[in-house]
Amino acid sequence: MASQKFKDISPYKRTIGTPPEDYLYSKYQKDLAAQATTSTNVINVAIFGIGRAGTIHLTSLARNPRVKILYIVDDIVEKHKKLQDYWSLHDTKFLTSKQSDVIYSDPKLNAVVVASPTFTHEHIVKSALNAKKAVFCEKPIAEEREVCIELYKLAKKVGKPLLTAFNRRFDPSYANLRDRVHKGEVGHVQTIKVCSRDSPLPTIDYLKCSGGIFHDCCVHDIDMLCWVLGEFPIKVSSTAYAHVEEIKAIDDFDTVSVTLLYPSGTIGMIDLSRNSCYGYDQRLEAFGPRGMIRADNEQPIHCVDSQVGLNGIKTAPIWYSFPSRYRLAYQNEMEHFLDLVEGKVTEPFVKGHENLAVNKIASAAEESARTGKFVELTWTKEDFEI
Template identity: 50%
Template sequence: MKSDKRLDDERIGEEEGREISHAAAMPSLEISRSVPHHDSCRMATLKFKGPSPYQQKRPKPSDTDLEYAKFLKDFSLQFEGTTEPVPMALFGVGRIGTVHLSGLARNPRVELLYIVDEVCDKFDDIKRYWKLENTQFLSGKESDKVFKDPRVQAVLIATPTSTHQDLITRALAHGKYVFSEKPIAESKEGAINCYKQAKQAGKVLFSAFNRRFDPAFCNIKQRVRAGEVGHVHTIKACSRDVQLPSIEYLRTSSGAFHDTAVHDIDMICWMLGEYPIRVSAQGSAMAPEIAELGDYDTIFITLKFPSGTLGLIEISRHSSHGNDQRVEVFGPKGMLICANERPMSGIESHIGSEGANYIPTYYSFPSRYRHAYLAEKEHFLDIVQGKAKPAIMGHETLAVTKIATACEQSAKEGKFVDLTWGPEDLPPE
């Protein structure tokens, strides 16, 4: 009688034999142990081997790798035009003022001579944190010193909306270039007067819509204008922010349509190169505190353009999942999408059975649009130094205000609002 061990060995041998016979009957399967590792006939891709990469043409960086382009500029110490810094003054170091201060304080093209604000108790901390030993800090009552100082070439205004027009007119009266956060003034007439004064003074009044300087949105705009999707049928923008503004800010913000929706309105018109001829809007205030102000925190806007293109804008002041900023452009040739950006886009996790997880989107606008804020200031410095013409013209800013006002009217009155445009109003090509 055979031992149990011999019986097990024979069974294993028989099973292996059946597996080998089965594999041999299937020519598409190969048994690696029967083939020598160095058999050159098995090296199916060896014939594709080319010359050394040192003998080949090196790949070039993509135009979209802006960080590498900036490195190359820094590495080669490229100077474009004058190397003298622009003497400037900053008005306001609140939320948006801090965004601008972080760019100005670190920019070798800027000499920050003055900071003007009412938070005098923070001046010493600001000076130490940003190492602004040569910057003079003033209260609003002392601001005349800025305007009368002939060294100051330009001012950046990041104060509450109600102060913009006064600061702009005073700066222009003293021959300064002006970068102002929107809106330029609280009324259309006030804004028109500011631009007229700038023209008379021979200086540029620049109101930045920062999304025009966002690299991703610039890429979408260029491809739309190049005709990648053909004649645009629909364009959609979603703009939700996680960080609710303070009630104090909202009281002086000119309302959601002029404070928030203007960015999306401008971006869509900029991408398309036309202004809407009919708009409609609906708004709600989900937060009772915002309802008490007679304002909105949730908005839908539809726009019809003369070419037939339809636009849709969705806005929310409260997005618990993070900063939600997306654009979709659809046409007969295809679709372009700008999805949400993430701080560490290459990281994903697969833990247990919970599925794929990704790093959250950027928390709020200072981080999401960090590159845009830096780029718009670089553009303004180019304007001051005579190296560029303004990418945003005064009549474009006024057009966006006109559209936002019509949308606000539609939301309040519950009806479509038609818009007409003269040849002098139309956006540049």
């Protein structure tokens, strides 16, 4: 009878609710609620390029109940039949880039997803916006900063969303860390660190057209720090080295360390590598006078470990590469774009000036690595207006 006084009321009379950390159950609840709706809105989409990123977006869109893929554009014609059969895209038209004008003139088409090589982005984005289509484009939307600005202005003029997203912002663990920092859990952040080590080592053919490690990889880490802190750095220092001879031969780096000083006094640190033999190493930490918050690596099978012989405890490896580690982030990113297309949200989660600012910081980091000097950054009103 000692615990009788602690007896609770019936669980049917209590409201506990779903813990916010269980993002998969929250998604299930949304799917369940959709069974009771009568909405027949379908977003008609065209996808340019089915390579590394394009395959990820195709996966999200082909399985999305509010999307119909009208067109796929890829210049490797041999892929068309395989894609059509694998995804059962028998109502989808497969085109090459030379045939893509038909896409812009189709009044039924609502949105364009651009995942083709970087040098093609500008033309596709401009053509799509002029045709009054919403655009999601992998970074960058153009190779020149001034052209990027003009394209963002064009999107505003025609009244259609242009989203160039940093997918890590849509990752639940990183979003949770940022929200808690903004609530003041650790106080004023004194240091913030990101570790980003790639797996597997990209091919040389990819690296040759990637834009280099600073603009291909480091931009994600820079964006993460600036997004969490809500400010841009005023001083950047970087050291870089190429341990892999083939990467050195194309005048790129495989190992980078960046230090950033922010106006509030926060010091940011980036530890970046192209080649992590043990998996896709992704960690983020914010430290302040009240404590520390860390988003650590995830494991695909995190609840099994073993002890065999005298080898100690063995656990599963971390995720192997970015498509698996950030699978949910990519899905959330595309859902956000579709919400923009439908007008369910009016402001993009990643704004144009943020993309341009991150590229400006990445250029400063590369300049520092190549010159061995600190690079100071100044920010004007024009940097925050497009």
